[in-house]
Amino acid sequence: VHAFFGFPTAYLCYKSAKVLPYIISLRGSDVPGYNVRLGVDYKLLSPLFRRIWKNAAAIVANSTGLATLAAKFMPDLNIGVINNGVYTDVFFPEPAKKLAQPIKLLTVCRLISRKRIDMLIKAVKYTGKLGMTVQLNIAGQGNLLAELTRLTKELNVGEQVNFMGRIPAENMPQIYRDNDIFIMSSAHEGMSNAMLEAMATGLPIITTRCEGVEELIDDNGIIVKRDEAELIAGAIKELADDTDRYTQTAAAAGRQAEKFTWPKMAAEYLKCYRAVINKGDA
Known part of the structure; x- marks a missing residue:
C-alpha cells in the first residue's frame, strides 16, 4: 500500500502492516519541524510517528530538503527522494512570450x-x-x-x-x-x-x-x-x-x-515498489 502523507493516511497502513507492507510519501506538514503552528501536535504525536515510520517498507520525501528535515527526526532511517511531477502536455509555454507593461x-x-x-x-x-x-x-x-x-x-x-x-x-x-x-x-x-x-x-x-x-x-x-x-x-x-x-x-x-515530468516520477515509484516486493520475496 502506498500512503501519501505520513499522517493520518500512513497510520491506517500501519495498523495492517503485518499482512500488507506499506510505503510512505512524505509531503511537508507530516514531517515534524516543518510547520511552526503544529509544534505541540508534533510533540504529542512523535512517538506514534516514529512507530509508523519505523514499520514502513520504504519512505520517500518529495525533495532533498524535506528528506533532510525528516532525517533530523529519525536519523537512523533511510529516506529516499522522489520529486513531485508535472504534466508538460497540459502546462506548456506560450510561444515567443515577451515582457509587457505592467x-x-x-x-x-x-x-x-x-x-x-x-x-x-x-x-x-x-x-x-x-x-x-x-x-x-x-x-x-x-x-x-x-x-x-x-x-x-x-x-x-x-x-x-x-x-x-x-x-x-x-x-x-x-x-x-x-x-x-x-x-x-x-x-x-x-x-x-x-x-x-x-x-x-x-x-x-x-x-x-x-x-x-x-x-x-x-x-x-x-x-x-x-x-x-x-x-x-x-x-x-x-x-x-x-x-x-x-x-x-x-x-x-x-x-x-x-x-520532472510525471512519467519520469512514476518510473521512480515503480522502482521503489519493485524493491519492496523483491525484499519481501527474499
Missing part, C-alpha cells in the same frame, strides 16, 4: 502564514520605488484574505494586487501563461507543485529559499539571498531590465521542468 507577477498558494504573502505585497511597494510598474496576481484562498487586503490599502498598492480567489484546475494552465514571472515567498515547502507548473509554462521563478528549490532552480530563476521584500523587488528588476536574460530564463524554465 509586469504581471503570479503566485499560487493558500493564503496562510507559512506562505508569507505579506512579503510579496511589500515587494510590490518596493518595485514602485525602483521605477517599475507591476501587477501581483494571487491565485488561492485562505484565512488571511482580510488581513492581506488591509495591508494592500495601508501600503497604497491595492490597485496593483489582485486577489483572484480559487481558480478551477482546468483554468490554471492559461493563468500561468497570462503572467510574466512566478514569485514565491514560502517559509517551507515539500516541493512546490505551483512552481513546477509555472516552470513548465515558461515562467522565470523568483523565490525565497525553502525545501525543493535546490532541485527546481538552476538557470531558470533567482533564489533571493535573504527573506526580504526589498530583495524580491530587486530580483524582479534584474529580469525586467534585461530582456535577453528574461527570455533565456523563461526558456530554461521549460527545459528544467522536463526533468
Whole structure:
C-alpha cells in the first residue's frame, strides 16, 4: 500500500502492516519541524510517528530538503527522494512570450502564514520605488484574505494586487501563461507543485529559499539571498531590465521542468515498489 502523507493516511497502513507492507510519501506538514503552528501536535504525536515510520517498507520525501528535515527526526532511517511531477502536455509555454507593461507577477498558494504573502505585497511597494510598474496576481484562498487586503490599502498598492480567489484546475494552465514571472515567498515547502507548473509554462521563478528549490532552480530563476521584500523587488528588476536574460530564463524554465515530468516520477515509484516486493520475496 502506498500512503501519501505520513499522517493520518500512513497510520491506517500501519495498523495492517503485518499482512500488507506499506510505503510512505512524505509531503511537508507530516514531517515534524516543518510547520511552526503544529509544534505541540508534533510533540504529542512523535512517538506514534516514529512507530509508523519505523514499520514502513520504504519512505520517500518529495525533495532533498524535506528528506533532510525528516532525517533530523529519525536519523537512523533511510529516506529516499522522489520529486513531485508535472504534466508538460497540459502546462506548456506560450510561444515567443515577451515582457509587457505592467509586469504581471503570479503566485499560487493558500493564503496562510507559512506562505508569507505579506512579503510579496511589500515587494510590490518596493518595485514602485525602483521605477517599475507591476501587477501581483494571487491565485488561492485562505484565512488571511482580510488581513492581506488591509495591508494592500495601508501600503497604497491595492490597485496593483489582485486577489483572484480559487481558480478551477482546468483554468490554471492559461493563468500561468497570462503572467510574466512566478514569485514565491514560502517559509517551507515539500516541493512546490505551483512552481513546477509555472516552470513548465515558461515562467522565470523568483523565490525565497525553502525545501525543493535546490532541485527546481538552476538557470531558470533567482533564489533571493535573504527573506526580504526589498530583495524580491530587486530580483524582479534584474529580469525586467534585461530582456535577453528574461527570455533565456523563461526558456530554461521549460527545459528544467522536463526533468520532472510525471512519467519520469512514476518510473521512480515503480522502482521503489519493485524493491519492496523483491525484499519481501527474499
